[in-house]
Amino acid sequence: MNFANCNFCHPKLKASPSYGDAIRYHAESESSEKGIGSINCYGDEFKEYLSDGTLRVDVDWGTNHPDLCQQLIHSCCSSVDGRHDDIATLKARAQITVHGIGRRPAMTLLASNSIEIALSLRSNDDTTIKFPPFSVKWRHDINDETSCLYPEYVVKLEISQHESTNHHGISRHLHVAPPPIGRLGFRLPDVIWAPDLFQGGQARSNEVIVSVLERRRANENKGANDSVAEIRRRGFGLELETVQLPPDVENDCFTHQQQFVRSVERARMWHLTRLSGDDGDDVIEQVNKMYDELLQWQVSHDLYVENAAPPTRLDLYQRIVAHIKDNKCDPKLSNDGEAIRTLNELVLGGRVEMPAALLDEVPSQNIPTSQASPEYKSPPPPNELYHSFPPTQEGQDNASDSIRLVLDGVLKNAAASNRGVAVPTVSDLGQSGTSIHVHVNITNPIAWPRKTVTQRGDTESTSSLLSVVFGWICFDRVVGCHFNMPNVWRDRSFAPMHATGPEFSWNEVSWKHGSSTIKPDQVKHVNLNNLQAWFKHVHTCLKSTSNEEKKEQESTYLFDTLFDHEVLMNTISRWNSLNLLSLKPYGTVEFRRMHATLDSDFISAWTWFCVGFVEKFSQPSMFEKYLRPFVGGEEISMEVGLERLVNAQNHATIEDLFDIMCNEEDPAMPRSAFDKLICNRY
Numbered sequence: 001m002n003f004a005n006c007n008f009c010h011p012k013l014k015a016s017p018s019y020g021d022a023i024r025y026h027a028e029s030e031s032s033e034k035g036i037g038s039i040n041c042y043g044d045e046f047k048e049y050l051s052d053g054t055l056r057v058d059v060d061w062g063t064n065h066p067d068l069c070q071q072l073i074h075s076c077c078s079s080v081d082g083r084h085d086d087i088a089t090l091k092a093r094a095q096i097t098v099h100g101i102g103r104r105p106a107m108t109l110l111a112s113n114s115i116e117i118a119l120s121l122r123s124n125d126d127t128t129i130k131f132p133p134f135s136v137k138w139r140h141d142i143n144d145e146t147s148c149l150y151p152e153y154v155v156k157l158e159i160s161q162h163e164s165t166n167h168h169g170i171s172r173h174l175h176v177a178p179p180p181i182g183r184l185g186f187r188l189p190d191v192i193w194a195p196d197l198f199q200g201g202q203a204r205s206n207e208v209i210v211s212v213l214e215r216r217r218a219n220e221n222k223g224a225n226d227s228v229a230e231i232r233r234r235g236f237g238l239e240l241e242t243v244q245l246p247p248d249v250e251n252d253c254f255t256h257q258q259q260f261v262r263s264v265e266r267a268r269m270w271h272l273t274r275l276s277g278d279d280g281d282d283v284i285e286q287v288n289k290m291y292d293e294l295l296q297w298q299v300s301h302d303l304y305v306e307n308a309a310p311p312t313r314l315d316l317y318q319r320i321v322a323h324i325k326d327n328k329c330d331p332k333l334s335n336d337g338e339a340i341r342t343l344n345e346l347v348l349g350g351r352v353e354m355p356a357a358l359l360d361e362v363p364s365q366n367i368p369t370s371q372a373s374p375e376y377k378s379p380p381p382p383n384e385l386y387h388s389f390p391p392t393q394e395g396q397d398n399a400s401d402s403i404r405l406v407l408d409g410v411l412k413n414a415a416a417s418n419r420g421v422a423v424p425t426v427s428d429l430g431q432s433g434t435s436i437h438v439h440v441n442i443t444n445p446i447a448w449p450r451k452t453v454t455q456r457g458d459t460e461s462t463s464s465l466l467s468v469v470f471g472w473i474c475f476d477r478v479v480g481c482h483f484n485m486p487n488v489w490r491d492r493s494f495a496p497m498h499a500t501g502p503e504f505s506w507n508e509v510s511w512k513h514g515s516s517t518i519k520p521d522q523v524k525h526v527n528l529n530n531l532q533a534w535f536k537h538v539h540t541c542l543k544s545t546s547n548e549e550k551k552e553q554e555s556t557y558l559f560d561t562l563f564d565h566e567v568l569m570n571t572i573s574r575w576n577s578l579n580l581l582s583l584k585p586y587g588t589v590e591f592r593r594m595h596a597t598l599d600s601d602f603i604s605a606w607t608w609f610c611v612g613f614v615e616k617f618s619q620p621s622m623f624e625k626y627l628r629p630f631v632g633g634e635e636i637s638m639e640v641g642l643e644r645l646v647n648a649q650n651h652a653t654i655e656d657l658f659d660i661m662c663n664e665e666d667p668a669m670p671r672s673a674f675d676k677l678i679c680n681r682y
Helices: 019-027 044-052 065-076 201-222 225-229 256-273 281-294 310-325 337-348 398-411 458-483 520-525 531-545 557-562 565-569 600-617 620-626 638-651 654-661 671-677
Strands: 012-016 054-060 089-101 108-120 135-139 152-161 170-176 232-241 298-301 374-377 385-389 436-441 588-591
Touching: 012 152, 012 170, 019 044, 019 310, 044 054, 054 089, 054 152, 054 170, 065 089, 065 108, 065 152, 065 170, 089 135, 089 638, 108 135, 201 281, 201 398, 232 600, 256 281, 256 298, 256 374, 256 398, 281 398, 310 337, 385 398, 385 600, 398 600, 436 600, 458 557, 458 588, 458 600, 458 620, 458 638, 458 654, 531 557, 531 565, 531 638, 588 600, 600 620, 600 654, 600 671
Parallel strands: none
Antiparallel strands: 012 054, 054 135, 089 108, 089 152, 152 170, 232 374, 232 385, 232 436, 298 374, 436 588
């Protein structure tokens, strides 16, 4: 990455209204002249967008136009030298284009604009240099049935010497997500649970434990046929972030790990008492085995996690009040003042204090300023969860059973737990409040596929993981736009892996994304989400090792060099949608791109996708499309490989992803799981 393609250097692109402008209404509690503080009351910046879906991107030239002029001359007009002393200015052409991405037909040109700009060759001429306003507009009108809407748009600015035949110039990219208007689309049960808050909750818990037990007993009866069906296994770890009130110290639970163990034991006793007299010792043994496995889950605390921003908390409170008023809860809750006060503490409490103006409609009560943030983690190897391939049609297996039992059989079972649980959506920074992380095994020999991971050669292991990483880069934005809820579309803790470079920095709140500016000589120091720097490292390593003698089969020299921990830390880092830094401590890749939810079926579907993605893209049959075009030989330069990766990312669609993951001949996940993940919002 350099000045010619760094999105942090002027000239920069700025969307209006932006995704962050909309998220701001969920996050910022201080009222202002723009009307911030109400989710359904938008300022003037949304006037055109609310009217007919108009989106606009402006070019920000900065304030030091003379310096920028010299930078553009250096980048765009490399042929200019001392022989042109008689020329005062050179003409450059600036073009801005908008393409729709993420669905078919991909990269459809939707709008464009171009202007000519004069670049002064006299460095001391700082009186007349002024770049003109420059922008492009297009429509994303959800009410226009004739328009082709896209989940995301890529805007590109190119500046080059006018009518030049060389390829020198600069480029800037901005991915524009349509600003989400109003509530974010979560169902109430997806984000909160408390005893008696929903009707039929006990029936759901009973349905889950019965179905899990029946499936396990049926599988045992299949006997040897199971070993034929389970051709391959791959292990994974699940992490679910939540927010809860402190543990129940009055009942000797001083940590949430103790609280969880207590709830599991209560669920076990509740389950055993529901067995009929016809159930024999084998059934009792199977039930005890199920809950013994749940006790292998661990509960830690994530200090980064806290309750949602005040406007989002108030919105959730209002939804719960309406829910109770409409008699959609169990009647016991409506008449239990203490239970409602406890629920309000969970919903309204948090580090960022609720402004008094937002509490006018809330009954007077104590609102805590601190809460707990228990994170539930599935068992580590060798007892880790795993999925088997080819997958079953319905996607139910021991891993999905465990996820359903933890959520529906324990945490959301009033017979087992009287503690409410929430997964906050939008933080006060306009980022995700909580999320889900899935670690998929790559090199750990005690996790599935066990020792098989160490029996492959260095080249095969390296190629397989590179194919997974490049495949993910291609489909990262497709996954984000189609599977994620809007609160995590541009989250800093799992930032988009744009092949065209990062578009916002860590210290920016959501509504100020892209506001940070760096000078050309600072570009080389960008070490967060700098995918281009890591891509260059990969090419350099492959070139330097291509002519070396073949290493021993058990050597991991190439793998360790390409995925060097320090290099990863100083280029793409941890804070992106696919974390490779977990390779060194755990032997996994961590899929970070998912909002948290209390829907166990959705979580299970997401684990199927993550594990299936690794299983599918690590196969040699995927190398022809997702490896060799980018790093396929000495004839492919780093620049050509990166350009191809950008092109592949821009042309990737949800239809392509479905065809790969749910291929009838070799499916990587159940079709029902893929369908469960789809969120049609655009």
